[in-house]
Amino acid sequence: MEQTVVLIKPDGMEKHVVGQIIDRFERAGLVIKNLKLVQLTQEILDVWYAHHKDKPFFPELSAQMMSTSVVAMVLEGDGAIQKVFDICGPTDPQEAVAGTIRKDYGVDKPHNVVHRSDSVEAAQKEIGWIFKPEELY
Ligand code: CMP
DSSP states (O other), X not given: OEEEEEEEOHHHHHXXXXXXXXXXXXXXXXXXXXXXXXXXXXXXXXXXXXXXXXXXXXXXXXXXXXXXXXXXXXXXXXXXXXXXXXXXXXXSGGGSOTTSHHHHHOXXXXXXXXXXXXXXXXXXXXXHHHOOGGGOO
């Protein structure tokens, strides 16, 4: 069983589509292992987005990610990483196909509604940054 992390970003929170987003994952057979509201900090984002830290959009990305609390969840299932990737669509909502979360609710790269883990290794790190082991049910 694979696990992956999804964050519903501030633009998704402000659109009030949390329930609709979770519904898509559950309908795909993914199981919620934990879910909570988190206020991200610059400290977490410096680690989370370490690969983007030198990019010109990093300050804007950080400010956006801290602008409201976010929903963080761990989803589990066979091929969870790929399943969640397919349900979310690519980073740029304008390149996403209809029926994906990013196409249906997103605007552009900074406002792409959700974060999802890129790989099993990334998922394990992200789980550790947000959840304690005893929080995974
Ligand atoms: P995500 O894939 O969740 O993680 C990195 C985020 O950086 C990405 O979503 C986008 O929200 C943002 N991002 C990536 N590329 C750009 C870009 N060129 N301009 C602005 N934001 C970006």
